[in-house]
Amino acid sequence: MKLAISHTPIQKIEDPEIMDFGVNLYIKREDLIHPTVSGNKWRKLKYNLEQARKEGFDQILTFGGAYSNHIYATASAGKLFDIKSIGVIRGEPHDPLNDTLSFAKSSGMHLYYMDRAKYRQKMEALVIGELKERFGEFYLIPEGGSNALAVKGCTEIVSDIDQEFDYICCACGTGGTLAGITAGLDHKNKVLGFAVLKGAGFLRDDVSNLILQYNKTIYKNWNINLDYHFGGYAKSGSDLQEFMKKFEKQNKIPLEFVYTGKMMFGIYDLIKKGFFKSGETIIAIHTGGIR
Numbered sequence: 688m689k690l691a692i693s694h695t696p697i698q699k700i701e702d703p704e705i706m707d708f709g710v711n712l713y714i715k716r717e718d719l720i721h722p723t724v725s726g727n728k729w730r731k732l733k734y735n736l737e738q739a740r741k742e743g744f745d746q747i748l749t750f751g752g753a754y755s756n757h758i759y760a761t762a763s764a765g766k767l768f769d770i771k772s773i774g775v776i777r778g779e780p781h782d783p784l785n786d787t788l789s790f791a792k793s794s795g796m797h798l799y800y801m802d803r804a805k806y807r808q809k810m811e812a813l814v815i816g817e818l819k820e821r822f823g824e825f826y827l828i829p830e831g832g833s834n835a836l837a838v839k840g841c842t843e844i845v846s847d848i849d850q851e852f853d854y855i856c857c858a859c860g861t862g863g864t865l866a867g868i869t870a871g872l873d874h875k876n877k878v879l880g881f882a883v884l885k886g887a888g889f890l891r892d893d894v895s896n897l898i899l900q901y902n903k904t905i906y907k908n909w910n911i912n913l914d915y916h917f918g919g920y921a922k923s924g925s926d927l928q929e930f931m932k933k934f935e936k937q938n939k940i941p942l943e944f945v946y947t948g949k950m951m952f953g954i955y956d957l958i959k960k961g962f963f964k965s966g967e968t969i970i971a972i973h974t975g976g977i978r
């Protein structure tokens with residue numbers, strides 16, 4: 688399966704704010720993969736869609752919040768590759784639909800709202816059984832799209848890099864992207880994820896488990912920074928907003944505040960604090976999410 692581009696460019700960040708620290712910062716523009724299935728979303732969906740086809744499913748079902756980039760991208764991919772999609776949305780129905788849900792619906796996704804208590808048990812056999820009774824057989828993609836095939840897809844972020852570096856950095860929600868990058872590096876170089884959720888220490892186990900599901904390997908060259916969540920998922924602050932405004936003006940690269948803004952803020956801060964050393968090279972992954 689192919690979208691418009693399979694190789695994404697790497698851009699050097701030339702920003703006076705960090706120039707004096709001697710760190711070479713690049714950004715890999717995964718956001719340019721496709722306008723509506725961008726960044727890590729395509730990497731995660733690609734092999735899942737192939738598998739769904741291979742197993743003969745004519746529909747996929749996945750989960751997400753009402754503002755989920757994954758719901759948005761899955762709906763769009765379903766339309767592009769002519770496979771029906773069902774989005775199970777956490778919580779109460781939205782009327783009118785917000786932009787994410789409205790786009791998903793217009794892409795042909797069937798939206799089904801699930802109350803929050805049941806949503807917490809969404810991967811349990813009983814709930815999946817109920818969904819199958821309602822919708823018939825489907826190929827199941829977990830929340831955030833993160834499973835072993837998503838990890839496989841994200842290894843290709845690394846195989847698409849053709850220059851030397853010391854670190855790869857990415858934003859972490861469910862950790863699938865970080866897991867794929869780590870597996871793709873296969874013990875070489877270092878990976879640093881930036882958690883966008885508050886109190887996301889559990890992510891370390893989640894990432895390890897995703898990698899184990901993918902290739903049964905334990906890696907030690909990765910870590911997750913928990914300090915740049917700005918209050919939690921989809922929370923922000925004036926310092927983050929200020930930073931993003933300045934960054935976008937200087938570098939002409941759009942960020943959003945839920946994922947890539949927090950990662951980039953963290954990278955700049957860690958450069959200034961000396962965590963990244965003069966002469967080191969970082970490749971930050973732009974995982975998309977821009978609407």
Ligand SMILES: Cc1ncc(COP(=O)(O)O)c(C=O)c1O
Binds near residue numbers: 756864974
């Ligand atoms: C733009 C963006 N960046 C990063 C992430 C985090 O990815 P993961 O859930 O694989 O950690 C997401 C979530 O899918 C996202 O939408």
